[in-house]
Amino acid sequence: MPKSIKIATWNVNSIKARLPNALAWLKEAAPDVVLLQELKCIDENFPRMEIEDAGYNVETHGQKTYNGVAILSKSPIEDVERGLPGDETDEQARYMEGTVFGKLRVAALYLPNGNPISTDKFKYKLRWMDRLKAHMERSLTDDEMRLWGGDYNVIPTDGDVYNPAAFADDALTQPESRARFRAMQHLGLTDAFRAFNTLPHQYSYWDYQGGAWSKDNGLLIDFLLLSPHTADRLRSAGIDKGPRGKEKASDHTPVWCELELD
């Protein structure tokens, strides 16, 4: 009988601040694999026991105050690698990968924001995207199943933001950012959510300010990109807006997909 697994990505904006909400969501949504971003804590301070008690294996790549990614899985997590290749001097904890269910290699990534665009932060974002694409390209030379999920900090089109004019000078909408995001898909990767839903104004992030959530003033910036052999197994995908409506919510909400494994 084919085994179906649910994989989600979620920028939690501090795992410590989000722990009650995260545990509630793990129980309700019962994902098999979760890719987390913005832990905002070092590995020693990750609430490992609480997550393990919820039925997950845990691998983290943390950092004090900023960034930090993790992989949670109901299966063992094998061959874990931390850090995005291509720059030994980069100390920001924004990337890790591991193999789950013995056959699917998943990555959790937190792509740099890049604002303001007149600064080195934007140059770092573009370099990071070049490194990510190069690493994807190298990884895709075999027939392994792969998935890159996370907060890409790119608004791919003007239909993916409530007010494009307000974001005209934002790093998330710049042609350089969008071209690099498209280049990743041109490697043969499938955006899991967009394989099922091509409507505009489908969001994964709403700012805390200005009543953005209640007005549905959002952005679509969180994605699951699937290699061809993974896309062959894609059965469904969606955005779970539930967690964004809770008290003490993250500003991002989970994006998920279902894969049919042998």
Added chain:
DNA sequence: ATGCCAGGTAACACCTGA
């Protein structure tokens, strides 16, 4: 556009986020 939230750090204000 900025910093109207939110989180963290560290100190009773400032940085970052997108």
